[in-house]
Amino acid sequence: MREENARAYWAANLKLIFTYLIIWFVVSYGCGILFVDALNNIQFFGFKLGFWFAQQGSIYVFLVLIWMYAFTMNKLDRKFDVHEE
Amino acid sequence: MDVQLLTYLFVGGSFALYIGIAIWSRASSTKDFYVAGGGVSPIANGAATAADWMSAASFISMAGIIAFAGYDASVYLMGWTGGYVLLAMLLAPYLRKFGKFTVPDFIGDRYYSNVARTVAVICVIFISFTYVAGQMRGVGIVFARFLEVDVNMGVVIGMAIVFFYAVLGGMKGITYTQVAQYCVLIFAFLVPAVFLSILMTGHVLPQTGFGATVLDAAGNDTGVYLLERLDGIVQDLGFGAYTEGQKSTIDVFFIAAALMCGTAGLPHVIVRFFTVPTVRDARISAGWALLFIALLYTTAPAVGAFARTNLIETVHQAEYEELPGWFYNWENSGLIGWVDKNDDGLVQMSAGAAFKGTPAFAGDRADVSGPHGERVVTNEVTDNDAEVYIDRDIIVLANPEIGNLPAWVIALVAAGGVAAALSTAAGLLLVISSAVSHDLLKKTLKPDISEKQELLAARLAAVVAILIAGYFGINPPGFVAQVVAFAFGLAAASFFPVILMGIFYKRMNKEGAIAGMAVGLAFTFSYIVYFKFVSPELNSAENWLFGVSPEGIGTVGMVLNFIVAFAVSRVTAPPPEHIQHIVEDIRVPRGAGGASAH
Numbered sequence: 001m002r003e004e005n006a007r008a009y010w011a012a013n014l015k016l017i018f019t020y021l022i023i024w025f026v027v028s029y030g031c032g033i034l035f036v037d038a039l040n041n042i043q044f045f046g047f048k049l050g051f052w053f054a055q056q057g058s059i060y061v062f063l064v065l066i067w068m069y070a071f072t073m074n075k076l077d078r079k080f081d082v083h084e085e
Numbered sequence: 086m087d088v089q090l091l092t093y094l095f096v097g098g099s100f101a102l103y104i105g106i107a108i109w110s111r112a113s114s115t116k117d118f119y120v121a122g123g124g125v126s127p128i129a130n131g132a133a134t135a136a137d138w139m140s141a142a143s144f145i146s147m148a149g150i151i152a153f154a155g156y157d158a159s160v161y162l163m164g165w166t167g168g169y170v171l172l173a174m175l176l177a178p179y180l181r182k183f184g185k186f187t188v189p190d191f192i193g194d195r196y197y198s199n200v201a202r203t204v205a206v207i208c209v210i211f212i213s214f215t216y217v218a219g220q221m222r223g224v225g226i227v228f229a230r231f232l233e234v235d236v237n238m239g240v241v242i243g244m245a246i247v248f249f250y251a252v253l254g255g256m257k258g259i260t261y262t263q264v265a266q267y268c269v270l271i272f273a274f275l276v277p278a279v280f281l282s283i284l285m286t287g288h289v290l291p292q293t294g295f296g297a298t299v300l301d302a303a304g305n306d307t308g309v310y311l312l313e314r315l316d317g318i319v320q321d322l323g324f325g326a327y328t329e330g331q332k333s334t335i336d337v338f339f340i341a342a343a344l345m346c347g348t349a350g351l352p353h354v355i356v357r358f359f360t361v362p363t364v365r366d367a368r369i370s371a372g373w374a375l376l377f378i379a380l381l382y383t384t385a386p387a388v389g390a391f392a393r394t395n396l397i398e399t400v401h402q403a404e405y406e407e408l409p410g411w412f413y414n415w416e417n418s419g420l421i422g423w424v425d426k427n428d429d430g431l432v433q434m435s436a437g438a439a440f441k442g443t444p445a446f447a448g449d450r451a452d453v454s455g456p457h458g459e460r461v462v463t464n465e466v467t468d469n470d471a472e473v474y475i476d477r478d479i480i481v482l483a484n485p486e487i488g489n490l491p492a493w494v495i496a497l498v499a500a501g502g503v504a505a506a507l508s509t510a511a512g513l514l515l516v517i518s519s520a521v522s523h524d525l526l527k528k529t530l531k532p533d534i535s536e537k538q539e540l541l542a543a544r545l546a547a548v549v550a551i552l553i554a555g556y557f558g559i560n561p562p563g564f565v566a567q568v569v570a571f572a573f574g575l576a577a578a579s580f581f582p583v584i585l586m587g588i589f590y591k592r593m594n595k596e597g598a599i600a601g602m603a604v605g606l607a608f609t610f611s612y613i614v615y616f617k618f619v620s621p622e623l624n625s626a627e628n629w630l631f632g633v634s635p636e637g638i639g640t641v642g643m644v645l646n647f648i649v650a651f652a653v654s655r656v657t658a659p660p661p662e663h664i665q666h667i668v669e670d671i672r673v674p675r676g677a678g679g680a681s682a683h
Binding site: 006009010013017020021024028029032033034036037040044045046047048051052054055056058059060062063065066067069070073074077082083084085 | 151156159160162163166167169170173174175178292293295296297298310311312313328329330334337338341342345363364365368369371372375376379382383386669672673674675676
């Protein structure tokens, strides 16, 4: 039982990491590098959108991702009863 | 009060603060010395990580690089922040749960092999020394520019300060001085940026001012967006558009990946997460670290765009004799050079270099000067329209003067530059000393030494490391700038994959890990050495493998590491039972005690 619980916890963690890393990849390598020229045709306030993602937006998204991961994992820790005392 | 006196006051005051903290936070055990007793709060650790991470290069050079490279510099912004996402999700929490002192500790234990441990120690020392040499030089340069002391004297003063708190306090002393250094450096970076943003766009936040419309000299809105205007001016001068890239997409992609994975694999960054009390704290602490870093990293591109616009509008087609005072001051220090190619007395800017290399002058202005009073440049002149050389480092250092900011802001920038260089140097020196005293001495050569002896050895190793770093600071090897690619490339090709597989792939064994590290390292090392040192004349896109520059080759090395490690581990015996238990154990947070020596 304990082992099964640990396995389920790990699977949930991997799923979370996977989801977040896809977002991480899309904003930085996607919007900031691979599709930057296409996005640059869109105006975002005084920025070209691709340029904004490369120099500002990706960093904000990274921040949100790390904080969300920390909060979600704290909840998961409790749900699977593996949290620290 | 004049700038000189204020600068002495600010820098002196910050030094007194660092020394005070060092005395207050002396280390009394190896645990204090290596991981600050494992009791650092996540916010303090976040600030310390940010100071540790942001070097003299981040503080002084980055905004300048962005100002001159525009979009192409984005790769540094994304690369050096995106790595924290990897660190927070893939490495930091599990390494904290593992609960040892150093990165080679993890590799040696997880792969049950002293060979793996020794390879890791060598990588740590090599990566950290390449990095620290540049920092010591940075301390010297900041001293020389602001306090008018000799560069070498500046290095010696820097060494003495680091010596005091690194040797006395170890990680504990370093952590709390880094928190103070972070406060000094971020304040010093933000104040001029905010002033500049208000001046040019009326926005208090540089992050939004950067995308706003420009104000004219009288403070009225011109209705033209700053970036549009900047694109226009640089294209008129024959440069590519500021907001568009000139580098190939594939190269940018690989460089970004090498910087991100390298960041996550740098030992002096990883080890910071060993100092917090719990796994939960390690996750949150990465969030704080990136928040503190992002404050500077989202401001720097704004500063770059403001400064480039300001610079061109002030200097281009201006009469030399009418230029503002800072132009002459920086010309005096050799960071600006002007050749009046068309003899019209006006300064012209244009794409291309004005002359070959960095400016060499015929003598001081008082002794030899040209028809307009300029310093005479002796370099071989190129046959384009560009007449002026402007060193990229000026952007941050001269911003307060260019924006006509008060003298105390200039003094603050000096203290900030010194703080940035000292904090990074100290973090790296600690990693070197613990690799020697803990991993090499205690874990490999002489396991029977007492804790007291180990602590003494750690302090001695720190002393030796400081002396060597100081030597490199005073006699910089010509290749310091070249080898930064080394640090990131090697960290990406060695530590990142090996630690990642150690946590996420239970079946990975010592044969696979050692083979993977060896191949990744050897490949990356030889590629960089070949293009940077053996045949630098071939270092251009058509000769590169898949069009990947030496800066980005660490990514290829990393992929090779993964493939080789996986293949070798499939054909060799699985790791012993107790190792598999260690892996299961580090995957769940419960039971993380303080970092222990076992």
